[in-house]
Amino acid sequence: MNRGLIEPTQSGAQGIRFVTTTRSRGDALAAETDNNMALHTGNDPQPVLHNRRWLADHSGAAQIQWLNQVHGTTCKEVRAATAAATVPEADACWTQEAGFGLAVMTADCLPVVLWDQEQSRIGIAHAGWRGLLAGVLETTLQHFQTRSVRAWIGPAIGVEAYEVGEDVYQEVARQPWRLPFCLRAPDRPDKWHLNLSGLARQTLVAAGVSEVFESGLCTLSDRRFYSYRRDGSTGRMATLVWRTASVDRAHS
Numbered sequence: 240m241n242r243g244l245i246e247p248t249q250s251g252a253q254g255i256r257f258v259t260t261t262r263s264r265g266d267a268l269a270a271e272t273d274n275n276m277a278l279h280t281g282n283d284p285q286p287v288l289h290n291r292r293w294l295a296d297h298s299g300a301a302q303i304q305w306l307n308q309v310h311g312t313t314c315k316e317v318r319a320a321t322a323a324a325t326v327p328e329a330d331a332c333w334t335q336e337a338g339f340g341l342a343v344m345t346a347d348c349l350p351v352v353l354w355d356q357e358q359s360r361i362g363i364a365h366a367g368w369r370g371l372l373a374g375v376l377e378t379t380l381q382h383f384q385t386r387s388v389r390a391w392i393g394p395a396i397g398v399e400a401y402e403v404g405e406d407v408y409q410e411v412a413r414q415p416w417r418l419p420f421c422l423r424a425p426d427r428p429d430k431w432h433l434n435l436s437g438l439a440r441q442t443l444v445a446a447g448v449s450e451v452f453e454s455g456l457c458t459l460s461d462r463r464f465y466s467y468r469r470d471g472s473t474g475r476m477a478t479l480v481w482r483t484a485s486v487d488r489a490h491s
Contacts, residue, residue, distance in 0.1 A: 243274050244298065245463075247391060247454060254337075255354045255361060257480040258298055259393050259454075261463045275465075275474030277344050282474065291477075300340025300481035304332055308344065308365045312375040314382060317341065330370055331379040333362035340481040346465040347401075347458050349435050350393035350478030351376060353448075357387045363480050366439060368403075372410060372417075376442045389450045390443050393478045394464055397457030398423060398434040401468070405429050417441065 243264025247257065263273045276294065278287050295303050304322040306315075306329050314331035319339040332341050333353075341363045343350050348367035354360070364370075364379045380388065408431050411417055421438035422431050436453050443451050458464040458476075465473045 243293075245394075245456075247393075247452065252354055252389065253356055254359070254483050255356075255480065256299060256483055257352045257391060257393075257478065259350065259478045260294060260476045262465050262474065262476065263463075264293075273465075273474055274476075276342075276477040277475035280474055281472065294342075294477060294479065295340070298340065298479055298481075299483070300479055301338060303340040303342050303479065304334075305342055305344075306330065306332060306365070310365075310367055310369045312370060312373050312378045314362070314364070314375070314379040316382070330366070330375050331362060331364035333360060333379065333382045335360050335482075337482045340479045342477045342479045344475035344477050345393070345395065345458070346467040346473055346475045347396040349395040349439055350476075351379075351439055351443075352391040352393065352478065352480045353379060353383065353388055354480070354482075355383045355385055355388045357385050358383065359482060361480050361482050363478065366435075368407060368410070368433060368435060368438070371435070371438050371442060372414060376439065377446055380443075380446050380448070386447045386449060388448045390448050390452070392436050392439050392451065392453045394454050394456035394458050394461070394476070395435050396459045396466065396468055398432050398437065400457055400459040401433045401435065402426075402430045403433045404431075407431070407433060 244258045304317045313329040315327045315329045317332045343365040351364045353362040420441035421434045459466040
């Protein structure tokens with residue numbers, strides 16, 4: 240895999256590939272904005288568009304669907320034929336088309352990849368704490384009709400690094416069954432540690448996802464990644480999933 244991309248190996252996904260970009264890949268043009276994939280962070284758009292073309296060229300997904308993410312729960316079905324012209328306002332999307340990539344951008348929030356080998360269906364979601372509590376993963380899973388779904392939770396801010404205040408605690412406490420999975424006792428008054436990946440895992444398992452894999456990578460402590468909490472104004476990584484070939488179901 241090319242410098243500037245991380246590809247997990249633990250999924251064992253037949254015909255499915257997914258990668259996460261890093262903040263730099265070392266070439267001269269990318270150095271203007273590192274490896275930023277976001278057009279909304281105040282950077283010159285031309286290097287960002289170059290970065291996106293580089294991702295399409297070097298990942299194996301010739302066409303990529305980007306989203307206008309709003310920390311909501313909307314999940315859209317998308318197609319390669321309209322990806323270049325349409326950027327849906329959504330935080331998740333899905334498709335059944337092969338060779339067509341689905342992307343979300345993050346800089347501490349979770350990228351969550353979903354795939355169903357029986358249906359040859361893939362999906363991806365952008366999930367911060369607001370989206371997780373509001374149901375973005377449950378909404379996305381409504382588009383997968385079997386219980387053979389697997390998931391991969393990509394790099395995000397880790398529980399050791401993610402302190403939240405009373406306001407977030409109260410939002411989580413509105414769904415008290417989630418508390419043991421995502422909030423750790425405070426190290427200092429009125430500051431809890433929020434486990435985004437744990438919250439996502441609990442949500443996916445409760446919804447019937449058969450296997451959940453986690454990257455275990457923390458965007459704040461690992462300087463290969465952008466981190467909004469660490470750096471303030473910053474770029475975004477992209478996590479990209481695509482199906483390389485149809486799954487043969489002739490035996491079924």
